[in-house]
Amino acid sequence: MAGISGHWAFAFGVLGNIVSFIVFLSPLPTFYKIYKKKSTDGYQSIPYVVALFSSMLWIYYALLKTNTTLLITINSFGVFIETIYVGFYLFYAPKKDRIQTIKMLMLSVVGGFGAIVLVTEFLFKGVVRGQIVGWICLVFSLCVFVAPLGIVRQVIKTKSVEYMPLLLSIFLTLSAVVWFFYGLLLKDINIAIPNVLGFILGILQMVLYVIYNKKEKAILKEQKLPEKLQNHMIISIDEKNKNFPGLTEEQIIDIVKLGSLISSGKIHIASCLHDAMCASAKIENTPNNLQTVEAIN
Structure with a gap:
C-alpha cells in the first residue's frame, strides 16, 4: 500500500513540476508588456520577490528531507526565472519602485533567508530542524498565494481587469490542487496545507476576472465605443x-x-x-x- 502511495506521490510530483514550470513562465506576457511600454507603471514586484524567496526556502527544506528531488528541481528553476523577472523589473522600474524592490530583496532574500539558514543550522538538529524549516516554508508559501491580492484590490478599486494576470491565476489554482495531493500522499502537511489556501485564492481571482471583465464589456457595448x-x-x-x-x-x-x-x-x-x-x-x-x-x- 505504501508502495502504491509512493508511486502516486511521484506521479503528482512530476505533474506538479510540469504545472509549476508553466506557472513560473506565465508572467512572460506581463514582462513583454513592460518591455513594450518601457515602464513597469501599474505592475508590482512583490509577487516575484516573494516567489523568489519562497523557492529558495523550499530548496533548503528539500535538502533537509528525503525523497524530495522533485521539490529541488522545480524550485531551482523557480530561483532562476524569478531572478530574471526581478532583474527585468528593476531595469524598467521608476526610481521609487526600484528602490522599494531593492529594499525588499535585501530584507527577504539576503537578510531573511540568511538569518533562517544560520538560526536553524546552529539552534536545531536533525528532524527538528526539518520541521522548523517546514513551518517557515508553510508560512511563506501562503505569502506567495496572498501576494497577488494586491492586484485583486486594484481590480476592485478600478473596476478593471487590465492588470489581472488571469493566466497566472488559472495555473496557480491548478498547481495548488496538484501539490496538495503530492503533500497529502507524502503525509507532509507543510506541502499540503498552503495549497488549500492557494486553491481558494485562485478561484477568487478567476471569479473577479469574470465579473469585472463582463462589466467592462457591458459598459463598452452600452456606450457603443470601440x-x-x-x-x-x-x-x-x-x-x-x-x-x-x-x-x-x-x-x-x-x-x-x-x-x-x-x-x-x-x-x-x-x-x-x-x-x-x-x-x-x-x-x-x-x-x-x-x-x-x-x-x-
Whole structure:
C-alpha cells in the first residue's frame, strides 16, 4: 500500500513540476508588456520577490528531507526565472519602485533567508530542524498565494481587469490542487496545507476576472465605443510644439489629465505634419463621453 502511495506521490510530483514550470513562465506576457511600454507603471514586484524567496526556502527544506528531488528541481528553476523577472523589473522600474524592490530583496532574500539558514543550522538538529524549516516554508508559501491580492484590490478599486494576470491565476489554482495531493500522499502537511489556501485564492481571482471583465464589456457595448478607444485621450501636437511651448509631451499629458479630471485614462500623442494645422487646441466632450484634444485652424 505504501508502495502504491509512493508511486502516486511521484506521479503528482512530476505533474506538479510540469504545472509549476508553466506557472513560473506565465508572467512572460506581463514582462513583454513592460518591455513594450518601457515602464513597469501599474505592475508590482512583490509577487516575484516573494516567489523568489519562497523557492529558495523550499530548496533548503528539500535538502533537509528525503525523497524530495522533485521539490529541488522545480524550485531551482523557480530561483532562476524569478531572478530574471526581478532583474527585468528593476531595469524598467521608476526610481521609487526600484528602490522599494531593492529594499525588499535585501530584507527577504539576503537578510531573511540568511538569518533562517544560520538560526536553524546552529539552534536545531536533525528532524527538528526539518520541521522548523517546514513551518517557515508553510508560512511563506501562503505569502506567495496572498501576494497577488494586491492586484485583486486594484481590480476592485478600478473596476478593471487590465492588470489581472488571469493566466497566472488559472495555473496557480491548478498547481495548488496538484501539490496538495503530492503533500497529502507524502503525509507532509507543510506541502499540503498552503495549497488549500492557494486553491481558494485562485478561484477568487478567476471569479473577479469574470465579473469585472463582463462589466467592462457591458459598459463598452452600452456606450457603443470601440474597446480600444475607451477611456483614451488623443493629443495633437505640432512638430515645433507651438501649442504648448516649453513643455515636454509628458508634462502636456499630466496637464491635460488634471484639466479633464481623468485619473486613469490612456493618452495617445499624434504629431501634426504641418504647423498650419496646429494653431491651437481645444477639449471636446463627445456624445459618447470620449474626451479628445483636437487641433484646429
